Amino acid sequence: MKADPSGVLTGTHNISGNYACAEGALAAGCRFLGVYPIAPALEVSERFLQRAKKVGATFIQMEDEISTLAAVIGASWTGKKSMTVTSGPGLSLMMEHIGLGIMLETPCVIVDVQRVGPGLGLPSQPSQGDMMQARWGSHGDYELIALAPSSSQEMFDFTIKAFNFSERFRIPVAVMSDEYVAHLQEEVVIPRAKDITLEPRRYFDGPIGSYLPFKRDEDLIPRMVDIGQGYKFHVTGLTHDDRGYPIMNEECQEYNVHPLVKKIRDYTDEIIEVQEVNIEDADIIIISYGVSSKAALKAMEQARGLGLKVGSLKLVTVWPFPEKRVAELAGKVNAFVVPEMNFGQVVLEVERCSYGKSNVFFIPHGGKGVEDTEDILKAINQAVQDDRIIDRIVELR
Amino acid sequence: MNEIITTFAQALEKADVKPDQVCVPSDILFEPETVKRFGFDYFHTTRGRAIAFGTGLKLANPALKVVPFAGDLMTIGGNHFVHGSRRNMELTVICINNFVYRKIAGKSAPSAAQKFSPYSTFEEPFNIPHLGNSCSAIYTARWTALHTEELAASIAEALGKKGLSVIEILAPGPDYYTGISKVNVDLVRFYYDNSEIRNNEDPKNVGIKPDSRIIVGKFTSKERPTFIDQYNAQLSSVLGEKFIPHGIRSGADPGGKNGGD
Numbered sequence: 001m002k003a004d005p006s007g008v009l010t011g012t013h014n015i016s017g018n019y020a021c022a023e024g025a026l027a028a029g030c031r032f033l034g035v036y037p038i039a040p041a042l043e044v045s046e047r048f049l050q051r052a053k054k055v056g057a058t059f060i061q062m063e064d065e066i067s068t069l070a071a072v073i074g075a076s077w078t079g080k081k082s083m084t085v086t087s088g089p090g091l092s093l094m095m096e097h098i099g100l101g102i103m104l105e106t107p108c109v110i111v112d113v114q115r116v117g118p119g120l121g122l123p124s125q126p127s128q129g130d131m132m133q134a135r136w137g138s139h140g141d142y143e144l145i146a147l148a149p150s151s152s153q154e155m156f157d158f159t160i161k162a163f164n165f166s167e168r169f170r171i172p173v174a175v176m177s178d179e180y181v182a183h184l185q186e187e188v189v190i191p192r193a194k195d196i197t198l199e200p201r202r203y204f205d206g207p208i209g210s211y212l213p214f215k216r217d218e219d220l221i222p223r224m225v226d227i228g229q230g231y232k233f234h235v236t237g238l239t240h241d242d243r244g245y246p247i248m249n250e251e252c253q254e255y256n257v258h259p260l261v262k263k264i265r266d267y268t269d270e271i272i273e274v275q276e277v278n279i280e281d282a283d284i285i286i287i288s289y290g291v292s293s294k295a296a297l298k299a300m301e302q303a304r305g306l307g308l309k310v311g312s313l314k315l316v317t318v319w320p321f322p323e324k325r326v327a328e329l330a331g332k333v334n335a336f337v338v339p340e341m342n343f344g345q346v347v348l349e350v351e352r353c354s355y356g357k358s359n360v361f362f363i364p365h366g367g368k369g370v371e372d373t374e375d376i377l378k379a380i381n382q383a384v385q386d387d388r389i390i391d392r393i394v395e396l397r
Numbered sequence: 398m399n400e401i402i403t404t405f406a407q408a409l410e411k412a413d414v415k416p417d418q419v420c421v422p423s424d425i426l427f428e429p430e431t432v433k434r435f436g437f438d439y440f441h442t443t444r445g446r447a448i449a450f451g452t453g454l455k456l457a458n459p460a461l462k463v464v465p466f467a468g469d470l471m472t473i474g475g476n477h478f479v480h481g482s483r484r485n486m487e488l489t490v491i492c493i494n495n496f497v498y499r500k501i502a503g504k505s506a507p508s509a510a511q512k513f514s515p516y517s518t519f520e521e522p523f524n525i526p527h528l529g530n531s532c533s534a535i536y537t538a539r540w541t542a543l544h545t546e547e548l549a550a551s552i553a554e555a556l557g558k559k560g561l562s563v564i565e566i567l568a569p570g571p572d573y574y575t576g577i578s579k580v581n582v583d584l585v586r587f588y589y590d591n592s593e594i595r596n597n598e599d600p601k602n603v604g605i606k607p608d609s610r611i612i613v614g615k616f617t618s619k620e621r622p623t624f625i626d627q628y629n630a631q632l633s634s635v636l637g638e639k640f641i642p643h644g645i646r647s648g649a650d651p652g653g654k655n656g657g658d
Contacts, residue, residue: 032457053632053640058456063480067449070442074422074453077440082457100443227438227454228461230417234429236441245429246441 003027003196007055010192017155017181020188021111022047024159025083027196030109031057032075032082034068036090039123040179041113044085065090069097073106079201079226081163085111088130089120091137098172099138102260103237105214105222107166107201109159114178116367125367126180128290128341134174135319141257143264145271146174146319148289152186158316164199165271169263170221176318178341180291180370208232212242214256220263264320273316274325278304282311284383285329286337287350289315292371296339299376310380318346323353330354335383339363339371344395351393359383360393399431401493401566404545405464406435408552414462422450423466424474425493445473448481451488459625459644462556464489471507471523478563482532484624485560489552490534492525492565512607524604526616529563536562537600538615543589551615560623567592567611 007026015023022044025033033052035045049059058080062068068084075082086094091112101108114130116122121129134146145165149158155177162173204211204223211231214222222242225231238246239256247256264271278300279285288296293314303310313329315322326336326349335358338347347362354360361379365371379396386394409416416436424444432439442450447465455463470478470492481488496509496518505518508525512518526537536555540548548566555562569584588611595603596614603612622630629642 032453034453053636056641056643058643060452060456062449062452063476067446067452067477067480070446070449071453071456074440074450075457076453078454078458078461080457082453096443097446104440226458227420228418228458230436232416232433232436232438234433234439234441236426236429237443238426238441243429246426 001198001200003193003198004029005193007057008190008193008196009051010190013188013190014185015152015188016043016183016185017149017152017177018043018113018183019047020152020155021085021159021175021177022051023188023190024156025109025163026051026055026057027156027190027193028081028160028163029198030081030083030163031055032072032080033057033059034062034071034075034082034084035059036062036065036068036086038065038087038090040115040182041085041087041090041111043182044111044113065093066096069094069101069108069110072108073097073101073104076106076108077224077227081107081167083109083111085113087113087115087123088117088127091130091133095133095137098144099140099142100237101172102138102142102144104235105170105260106172107163107170108172109162109166109175110172111159111175111177113182114176122367124179126178126291126341126370127367128176128178128292128345131176131318131342131345134176141261143261144171144174144319145169145264145317146176148176148315148318149181150290150293150314151181152184152188155181156188156190160196160198167199167201168221169267170202170224171264174319176290178291204231213244214240215242216259220259220266268320268324271317271320272322272325274322275314275316276311278311279313279329280311281309283309283334284337284380285311285313285333285335286339286376286380287313287315287326288339289318289346290341292339292341295371295373295376299373299380302373302377303380308380308384315346321346321349321353323349326350326353327355330357333358334387335359335361337361337363337376337379337383339365339376339379341365341371344393347393356389356391359386359390362393362395364395364397398425398427398493398568400545401542401568402427402431402435404549405491405552407545408549408556409435411549412553412556414556418460419462419464420451420454421464421466422447422454425466425468445469446477448474448477448486448488448490452481452486455487456625459487462489463487464491464556467492471525478529479532482529482534482561482563485533485535485621485627486624487559488561489555490561490563491552492563493568494525494565495567495569510605510607522605524600525563525565526603527600529561530600530617533621534563535560535619535621537564537617539565539567539603539613541588541592541611541613542566542568542585544592544613547594547613554615554618558618559626560621567613
């Protein structure tokens, strides 16, 4: 399925990450945006609303982020691709409905423009402090997909990718941006509509009366219908069977919830994407995501200039985590260097997946600004000197 | 509870609304087979958030009749109710007030009359029609579950109105652990026997108080532009002919499948 040309602003633009995100959403066919205003995510809704009039999209500002995601999930069931955009404090409020979205298997996209936390933190500074919350924040067992853009172009591309994943797997997908990427003014190339491939919603087309909202196809994804087509369906956020009726026993819990996890875990090869540079001969690999990967790539080039064998592995999908790839590399390289704009989140996954076979050096970053290339270089130097196996993450200050 | 759904189905018939066009987001779990028999789409959502969920449904597909059934309306749902009323979202809110958290013995709701239970109810309760009216809801009414005819008439009337209506129904909820359809009939009978119909009463006078009669009736009915009306009017005035009014073309596409409008 190709993009609807009415939403695609084909051409080369010099726009911010937030604007690129709105353009990506419109190109992906998003026609419903629910928001509660929060810095530094504001410009996404500003741009969306500017353009909404021409493409017939709808926008609502709700009373809080809880109702925002509720409205987005509702809108998605009418057949409209739906999105919300927020920042840390808003993401905290959305946790309830991330769980509902997972349980009702509703496609939708949540853009989190991360700012420094906890609490109200620093509203105008970038951070990568919501990574674990996005993965684990709602109660119960689930998997979700999270992408981490590092530029305006990636804000555009990954927002489309997020919509495609959400339709393919019937799941809320998070785009984990940050204040720096959001406000960075960069060149964005928006292709022609016919060059943008979109994942169509998988509809049930059987007779009225025979629709089961949670009957899974072979690949574990159930089919959808839109509200108001006369299918008379019943869905619930309680543990349910194929009919969407609540069934309160352990067998149904297994029957209902295990596939929610399996439908992602069995398809990690299709979902996970990493960008590797200079991996083949590397002794040290910098693992980074989002805006930190800009500094990581620069540090890698400088280290190569000094004759050090350094590679870069950039996570496009942070969740599910590329554990197979990291484990493969763990035996082959001496150390992973992980710069993150928090006090240690995704680095825990790197350590877990390296199974003690490679050292893990972590460069924390507490707030103001972004990761410094110098700090990454220092970590690389330490990793070169310290080649004995250390049984814990080495945190550099 | 099934009786309320039955009354609701009668109201749909009376208002000449096809169940196909109706969607019920609800934080109350009904017996699914009963719901299914009446032929509307049903979402059992998170506690208290039926109005928020319904706002998305209605805005994304304005052809739908969205009827949120609300349980935790005055607690978790309080802010959604206040803002839904203010916005005048086209929702027919049916609030089932049983004064308690039925599954959690002894916990009374903020809509419970004082002294409703011997230990836990001492706070001032919400007067739901008054709160709705104060926040500019266009229609307010209260009935007991046994006022089936009046209730059906009220729901039918509210379904024909453009904006947020709220109808409070006094009812005992089903007791989950003693069987989903088991209802304490004596209690509904008690509400019914102690009620007094006062149509058009000012909602500020209809608070439920201990030791006095429960005032029921259709209290207020007014007209006011809906959220979608105001949205279209505002954007049309700013953008002129460039703006495609929302809900006009998607009204012809009740499935909402052509997301691009």
